[in-house]
Amino acid sequence: MRAVYANQIDQDNPLSCLTVGERPEPDLPAGGWTTVDVRFSALNHHDLWSLRGVGLPADRLPMILGCDAAGVAPDGTEVVVYPVVDDPADPRGFSLLSERHQGTLADRVAVPQACLVPKPAEVSFADAACLPTxxxxxxxxxxxxxxxxxxxxxxxxxxxxxxxxxxxxxxxxxxxxxxxxxxxxxxxxxxxxxxxxxxxxxxxxxxxxxxxxxxxxxxxxxxxxxxxxxxxxxxxxxxxxxxxxxxxxxxxxxxxxxxxxASMGSRDELAALLRLCAEGRIRPVVDSVFPFGDARSAFERLSSGEVFGKVLLDHTR
The missing domain is CATH 3.90.180.10 (Medium-chain alcohol dehydrogenases, catalytic domain)
Known part of the structure; x- marks a missing residue:
């Protein structure tokens, strides 16, 4: 499947570590994990820090980047991915997707079933992908x-x-x-x-x-x-x-x-955000949308310091 991943670590030139290419289909850990076919994902500065090795040691490479995604579950339900995974080995008690488990910048991502939040029909995949981080x-x-x-x-x-x-x-x-x-x-x-x-x-x-x-x-x-x-x-x-x-x-x-x-929030808070969007009380601010195949340009935009709002990847293009 297509994926955007870190293949090495470089503190000074993080984008040199970025690869857009093929990766194996996700493995499903035991304990109620499932997959999501991703329709839209969003970039975060967390992804740039990962390319610098912050929170992502070299022994976990290659690692698919990304925390944010909205897509379709195997039963056809439209969902938003809550990217926080319980992790007793982490001092925080949790880790984010793309830290220990493969991230969301791929055609498919494996997540715990409990991390799936139903996407209201009134909220687009693009807007929903802005929310999780x-x-x-x-x-x-x-x-x-x-x-x-x-x-x-x-x-x-x-x-x-x-x-x-x-x-x-x-x-x-x-x-x-x-x-x-x-x-x-x-x-x-x-x-x-x-x-x-x-x-x-x-x-x-x-x-x-x-x-x-x-x-x-x-x-x-x-x-x-x-x-x-x-x-x-x-x-x-x-x-x-x-x-x-x-x-x-x-x-x-x-x-x-x-x-x-403060770091992240709860699954219930993500559901509350989605309700605000569905009610029309808020609308995420989008800086730019890139086709998935042009992910490198999306990362260049994010690292430019000129962004205002979220940078998105359209996985349907």
């Missing part, structure tokens, strides 16, 4: 970790990335005032089109916010702390600008701030 993480950050129901305003750092863009759309849909930062004027304009009040990085906000969505890391964390209202939650799921940041602890304890980590 970036959108699920943003939902979990806002709703579960950030307790956004108790906040009036949200700050999203780094508009344009998959999680940040999802957080803007979700925050607006949940009735919150959303501020969004980006170094790029064009991305600030796009964020404003989604309903956010777009500002330059480090800019003073008109108010302090109850929740901060932080995926940038070292370059923005101090600004995130300064923009936080008393008792606010700063939820971190990434560090694209660097993972070693200096924190003014006086601000943390004086303002009673909560600094929270």
């Amino acid at each position: 970036a959108w699920l993480t943003a939902y979990h950050m806002l709703v579960s970790r950030g307790r956004v129901a108790d906040a009036d305003a949200v700050l999203v750092q780094g508009a344009g990335g998959g999680v940040a863009t999802a957080a803007i759309v979700l925050g607006v849909a949940l009735g919150k005032r959303v501020y969004a930062t980006s170094r790029v004027a064009g991305k600030r304009e796009r964020a404003a089109e989604l309903g956010a009040m777009a500002v330059e990085p480090g800019a003073r906000l008109p108010e302090r916010v109850g929740v901060v969505i932080e995926t940038v890391g070292a370059a923005t964390l101090d600004h995130s702390l300064k923009c936080a209202a008393p008792g606010a939650r700063i939820v971190v799921s990434g560090s694209t600008s660097g993972h070693l940041a200096t924190i003014d602890l006086r601000r943390v304890f004086a303002m009673r701030l909560e600094l929270l980590g």
